[in-house]
């Protein structure tokens with residue numbers, strides 16, 4: 001008997017099936033042959049939230065949640081965060097290899113040439129209300145970019161795909177910075193391709209009347225490291241959205257707008273904003289036990305804690321803690337770090353969190369650093385979206401070249417009414433409230 005197989009006995013029929021195992025998985029479609037009779041549709045798996053379903057094969061990011069390992073294209077995140085620039089890591093994610101010096105310079109130049117946005121995009125952004133959430137602006141504006149670049153529909157054309165990748169990585173900081181300035185009523189600052197990726201972003205955010213904005217090099221490097229840590233994270237909610245939307249052959253701008261929308265939720269990228277609001281609410285270390293009690297009673301969530309995949313310390317959180325100290329040397333200590341550290345200490349010694357393997361994730365400390373650097377909490381998730389662009393696009397490129405690619409289309413287990421006859425409106429009585437979603 002082939003050892004790399006799974007033997008299934010269907011007790012309904014006493015039939016035995018042998019299913020091949022490849023790389024620790026079975027193909028869900030191999031279960032379809034398991035039927036009680038010719039009328040039976042065949043066996044499916046039920047996996048809401050994809051707790052145990054691999055939806056693709058990927059060579060981009062490796063993550064071992066039990067051991068707390070994260071690697072991009074085989075390189076440990078710790079080494080990349082220490083030695084690379086963000087654009088170097090973006091190149092690695094997109095093309096699979098670290099660039100040579102020559103390749104990196106050409107890549108930086110290419111991205112720099114695509115940082116401008118059309119003047120009409122500015123006008124489009126002007127239409128948003130002054131207090132519009134920057135993530136709402138980002139989602140809509142990235143979707144709108146699709147209308148400015150109709151050539152992006154040619155998703156089967158490798159050269160066109162590469163062009164859109166460069167455009168998106170180049171333009172995201174510009175759109176994000178304009179959303180920030182719009183909010184403050186400040187004039188937009190054009191991108192400066194002479195500057196590094198993070199320095200250019202900081203220039204567009206904070207330049208006032210000075211002829212040349214000089215970003216603090218420690219803060220620019222800290223932002224670079226944070227961008228590297230956020231660049232990819234395999235099949236998370238927003239990346240799966242990127243793949244799901246992309247599988248319909250939508251253009252990459254529309255596709256990435258979907259991914260940004262998924263990221264904006266407080267259980268995903270939006271958590272960094274929620275952490276800061278939570279720390280504000282807790283206010284002092286003495287209020288922590290009361291807050292933890294509420295979490296254990298199920299009334300609250302400890303935002304920035306827990307992860308679907310990491311059941312060990314998130315390696316990104318460990319690096320972020322170090323970055324925080326470097327940033328505070330420049331900006332002064334954000335007092336919220338002491339509440340966060342105390343919160344972590346108390347939570348990690350509590351049976352509730354130990355039993356559930358709940359550790360701080362990337363979002364627990366990032367907001368405290370961003371706040372010290374001068375960002376308001378509503379910008380935090382934007383600071384996640386900018387660098388994740390490289391990861392989303394690397395995964396999208398992989399999807400586009402995947403011979404197994406088909407439109408994403410899950411099945412369902414239908415639990416609704418059986419066939420019933422139409423009732424004219426005059427003969428209907430109100431349905432029981434419990435039976436209908438209102």
Ligand code: CMC
Nearest residue numbers: 267268269271295301302303304305306307308356361363
């Ligand atoms: N605070 C309190 N309890 C929690 C938390 C938390 N943050 N996270 C999970 N739990 C509990 C949960 O109530 C459940 O308990 P029980 O077994 O008694 O029902 C148990 O831990 C397992 O949790 P789960 O909800 O089944 O886990 P999940 O894998 O479905 O959810 C998560 C993962 C990240 C959505 C969740 O941990 C969470 O909501 N965390 C807070 C939001 C957050 O920080 N999100 C950022 C994620 S990392 C950055 C990113 O990639 O977006």
